[in-house]
Amino acid sequence: EVQLEQSGAEVKEPGESLKISCKGSGYKFTSYWIGWVRQMPGKGLEWMGIVYPGDSDTRYSPSFQGQVTISADKSINTAYLQWSSLKASDTAMYYCARLGQWLVDGDFDYWGQGTLVTVSS
Amino acid sequence: SNKPTQPLSVSVALGQTARITCGGDIVGSDNVHWYQQKPGQAPVLVIYRNNKRPSGIPERFSGSKSGNTATLTISRAQAGDEADYYCQGWDSNTYVFGTGTEVTVL
Numbered sequence: 001e002v003q004l005e006q007s008g009a010e011v012k013e014p015g016e017s018l019k020i021s022c023k024g025s026g027y028k029f030t031s032y033w034i035g036w037v038r039q040m041p042g043k044g045l046e047w048m049g050i051v052y053p054g055d056s057d058t059r060y061s062p063s064f065q066g067q068v069t070i071s072a073d074k075s076i077n078t079a080y081l082q083w084s085s086l087k088a089s090d091t092a093m094y095y096c097a098r099l100g101q102w103l104v105d106g107d108f109d110y111w112g113q114g115t116l117v118t119v120s121s
Numbered sequence: 122s123n124k125p126t127q128p129l130s131v132s133v134a135l136g137q138t139a140r141i142t143c144g145g146d147i148v149g150s151d152n153v154h155w156y157q158q159k160p161g162q163a164p165v166l167v168i169y170r171n172n173k174r175p176s177g178i179p180e181r182f183s184g185s186k187s188g189n190t191a192t193l194t195i196s197r198a199q200a201g202d203e204a205d206y207y208c209q210g211w212d213s214n215t216y217v218f219g220t221g222t223e224v225t226v227l
Contacts, residue, residue, distance in 0.1 A: 044207065044218060044219075044220060046218065047217065061216075104211065105210075106211075107166055107170070108209075108216075111164055
């Protein structure tokens with residue numbers, strides 16, 4: 001059974017750094033891209049970027065390029081999303097999701113349970 | 122914005138058919154996928170590549186596309202189908218989600 005297990009909720013202050021994780025199981029982790037999706041409170045879904053754990057190739061949405069860093073450690077089947085300096089506007093639910101068979105024009109076939117990040121002073 | 126546009130909300134009587142549209146240039150040029158998100162839960166893929174159903178998704182869910190409009194159809198709507206639904210396309214090497222539709226079953 002394919003599963004994506006995300007790290008727990010975080011409460012941080014503005015300016016702090018943060019790295020959240022997404023551990024895959026039940027499939028060959030190195031053969032599928034993993035994406036990150038933001039959902040701000042009461043809002044819709046926004047694609048942030050993807051990483052290919054096999055070779056750590058990474059692609060970013062223009063909206064998030066330079067704002068976050070996406071990475072993966074294939075030795076422990078885990079993908080990461082990190083911030084170097086959080087802002088209050090980063091408060092959101094963050095989902096990781098597996099990209100299906102196709103990179104181009106692909107769908108996200110399995111999703112993690114989400115990690116709630118709250119940034120407040 | 123190049124986000125595919127969806128109606129803000131759709132209401133459907135129990136047992137009837139709901140249709141959710143997703144429109145825009147992105148829709149016309151590539152495949153469309155659909156996700157269901159129930160309150161407090163992660164999204165679930167219900168239709169991929171316009172009209173294909175993942176295993177475990179009821180046959181009541183179907184998808185179609187014509188020109189610049191894709192449609193998710195929920196037949197014989199049940200109370201458990203109440204959720205937000207998002208379409209998703211592809212544009213200029215980015216994955217783009219639609220604006221989302223809240224479905225209410227009356």
